[in-house]
Amino acid sequence: MADHVERAGPVVRRGPGLHSVSGGDYEARGVSKSFGGVTVLHDVSVHFCRGEIHSLIGENGAGKSTLLKILAGMLTADYGELVLNGKLLSALSPREAQRSGVYLVPQEPRLMPDLSVAENLYLGALPKGRFSAVAWRQIIDTTEELITSVGLRADPRLPAGRLSLAQQQLLECARALSHGCGTIFFDEPTSPLTARDAERLFELMWQMRDQRLTLGFISHRLDEIEAVSDRITVLRDGAVVARAERGTWTRENLVTAMIGRKLTITRRTRRTAEPGTIMLDVDELVAPPEVNGMSVRVRAGEVVGLAGLVGSGRTEFAETVFGIRRPASGSVRVNGRDVTGASPRKCIDAGLIYLAEDRGRNGIFADVDIARNATSAIVGRLPRVAGPFVRTRKEQEIAQAAVLEMDVRASSIVAAIKTLSGGNQQKALLARWMLAKPLVAIFDEPTRGVDIGAKESIYSIIDTLAAAGLAALVISSELEELVRICDRVYTVYEGRVAGELAGDAVTLEALGQLAVGALWRRQGTRSRCLPPGASCTCHRGGPCCCAAARSW
Amino acid sequence: MPAWGTCLVIAIVAELVYFTLTTRQFAGHGTGMLDLTEQFAPTGVLALGLAMVILTGNIDLSCGANASLAAVIAGTVLSKGGDPVLAIVAAIAVSTLFGLFNGFIVAFIGIDSLLVTLATQFIVTSIATSVAGASPPFGFPSAFQLIGQGSVNDVPIALLIFLVIALLVIVGVGYTSLGRSLTLIGYNPRAALYSGIAIRGSLTAVFTLCGAMSGVAGVLLAAYYNSAQPDIGTDLLLPAITAVILGGVDIFGGRGLMGEVVLAVFLLGFLSQGMLIEGDSSLSITMITGLVLIGALVIKVVFERNFRERMTARMQSLQTLRPFRPPQGISEDADG
């Protein structure tokens, strides 16, 4: 990462007509938050000071994003206090937060696609000129100044929907400034950015820091965190476990704090049976821009993991395999059958199923009863009577049996699935997919938003299924999960398989270093270094790494 | 509030009682009510086809015009001396083709169904007017007229046809793969995609079916009125949509029972017939229909919202900021 150098450049300007603003002194005290029985934050206290870039680090699910959302008024904490400049904030809404000078640049920028860049900046606060008419000339001019000062080069009259993701993010920053916000939080801004775009963002952040603004920052990449932060707070499982100021941390300390020493890591499931034939054979699958040539093989009875950072393209890979996205090149074979680019229906009929990541959007039919949810993938294969007519009683029995087998706790099978807890919903979805009698299953974040009890349940389900011969591919950002249930783990980086860990090499340390980005360094688009024990894949066209295996 | 179907039944009974008591000709000799159903059977058939489309979250504004076209074609074939069976087949075939056209554009080209059927409605209207010509056909063989005006043991044939179709639709939507797919697509198109449901095929099928039912409605109309004016079916669009919405089908798709749509058809049908017999004009009937639609929906929405608001209020009160409370038993930060 480039060194921090004093940058001379255009001063970051606030919007016209707004009172001058400096960063706020923002403190969260004892904040706790639960979602449906799952504790996401527990008694978290963090202090964001003026003129500082304060980073939050931790694994996925550690609660960083939730904390920022609470600070910006998008969520309400169950317990705790928010103190801005000495004043206690109550009933914070996003609008209130903005008025108090707090702005959250979200992970996915949310702009109005058809309105111009300039109008997006001044949404809800258009300055007026003569005759109370909107002063477009003035707006466009100041917009140009403002966006140039944040490093965004775009025509202010362009519809915001045409900007690239990186540009949209910069626009969000400009919005924060135009609203006179002095306390700006960034939620994982760099995941989808290229090295150059990230660099630009950091320059902007340093400028803002020098203007005595208050900045909060979340990232998965330790090298970025180390280069950019003045202060670091480490979260783990919803609690603050470490704080450090610039100059007092080491990479090892941070990594250890993030992963922690788990006493309860259960012994890895030892599979006695030898894995069988190759059930899923993906060869050099390409679906730009996220999937850039991935090859994966899963055998019957094996549980294989896909590990990687957020944005590494694993979900896009799964969607391409399953037929939601079109592949540009490569091949997919299920039990020998070619299903490259085939529709989801054809994949399911060939024996491949996909438990999607976002179950609210892509998984459940929220208002439909559990039974119908369970049979939605086998609508064509239900028992019939007198021709095409489904025997609903039989269908319910089938659904009931499947749901019980997956240990779904529900009052009744005809209740709407949205009444179930997250864990039970997930198990109901598992019931749906198992009814399709798959040979290969891709599980994408199978325990996200699921409580501990249901997690164990799901792990044992996956174990049982593998023992019965299912070939399972598990995409997960939870390291314990992968260590616990996988026989083999592929590591994925920027749409390519960067390495493979097998058997006893699948350890928490090895995966942990990957997950916290300890090893990935940005150098253009090349990645370097693999954890000890990982096998190199450059002979298969993956990024070259052999020469410089680092030892920690 | 009791189930929507129950409300509909209560309303039907109430209006039947009201009309029987206030208007002599309504009940006739007991069978008068049955005869009235001939009038709204075509609307009912149209409403059923439309209901299936709306179930998927789409809409078909062209079904009324499609019915007109079917009527005109049937009439034209008959007036050229054709066999009634041929006339019926030709009419339904053409309207089915237009349904297929709609379905293809919506499912495969991906244009919003509101816009597509808006456009096809115009096109079909023109074709119907053109085919009907300067003097639209009328005066059909009595065998054909029986469909719309005849009865079997006092039960009108038109009503029988409607009930048969209603049964097919109720069973079809509730008990076939296609029916299941339609409802799932309506509830959550993305989840339907991930579940492997054939979205394009299902959508094309449902629009085609709607086209076919428009054809049946058109044939019934031509038989009942014994003539085929090119706008004979266009007036049915409004009452048909009203029946579907009144029947509890969610305009955004997913929710809705075909049986309740049938009840709504009867509710609205008897309402308009009763008012006609009382001497109200057809346009004030349209007005009352509109008021019934709005009124029923307002009641439904307000009630549901009250319920939902009470629930969200309860949820929110559980989530408000509470004063600082020391945590239970957890020690300070672990070593860094």
Add this chain to the structure above:
Amino acid sequence: MPPRWALLLRRREILVTAVIVIVVAGSTAAHPYFWSSGNLAFIFADSVVITFLALGESFVMIGRGIDLSVGAIMGLSAIVVGFRIQNDGMSLLPAVLLGAAVGIVLGLGNGLLVGVVRLPPIIATLGTLSVYSGLEFVVTNGNQVDTIPSSITNLGSHTVLPGVPVILLLTVPFVLVSAWVLRYTTFGRSIYAVGDDAEAAYRAGIGVQRVLFLTYVISGLFAGLGGVAFLIYTSGASSTTGINDNLTAIAAAIIGGTALTGGVGGAFGALAGSVFLTVTLTAMSFAHVSDVWQPAGVGVLVLLAVVYDSRARAGGRRRSASRQRGVR
């Protein structure tokens, strides 16, 4: 950054105007009478009613709504105002005000249902369409409006300049005012915001329900004015006036660049779309295409506009999943 004029060229109104010019040129080449004061005046006068309806409809559609009752509102306004002119000898200015008032009151009905009760617009306006159509019959009570003094109807046929009927001059100010409101007032811009992303607009502090309510009132207002225009142009009104104009108004707005999904469109688009429809339909009759095919012509034009739109928008436009929902 591309120069100002290049951006202008990509705007739909300019495109439509260009096509209008082509159609006019083509028709004149085949039928010289096409380009005559009488014919052009006729075309403009013919388009006035739809222009008013499309103007109002544009306001609603930009906010991602739809108003299926504009034709009926126009009809009711024409009837009410017509009777006052015919029976009580009302003069032009009070007539216009009365028409506007009728439109506003009827538009209020829509606004309440959509903005306050929050019914889906397609159902709400379908209901009011039924109610207002029925009211048309009730108000006429079997009579018709058939006698409008020539002092008023002349506005429809007399021309101020060759080819420009007086009635067009009455329309243009409304188009200009609408364009101004949509571009230069906070209210106007908030309609675009609500249409593009209502939730984000709400979080930005815009009163979404209030904005929606007002768009329907405005739609009613313009439909009411359209009724007066109808009287001027056709000098008569009956219980069936306007029933078929709802969808034509929507078609004009769509062709002019306003999309059902909201966030785009404008007043000039409504004018351009309406004139375009009239020009094309007139050209069709000049080409001896029977009047029967006029609706088909409108249908085909709408399909073309929509296909062009989706093709044009598919390139480089990010839309969140929630926007896939239709307008209902």
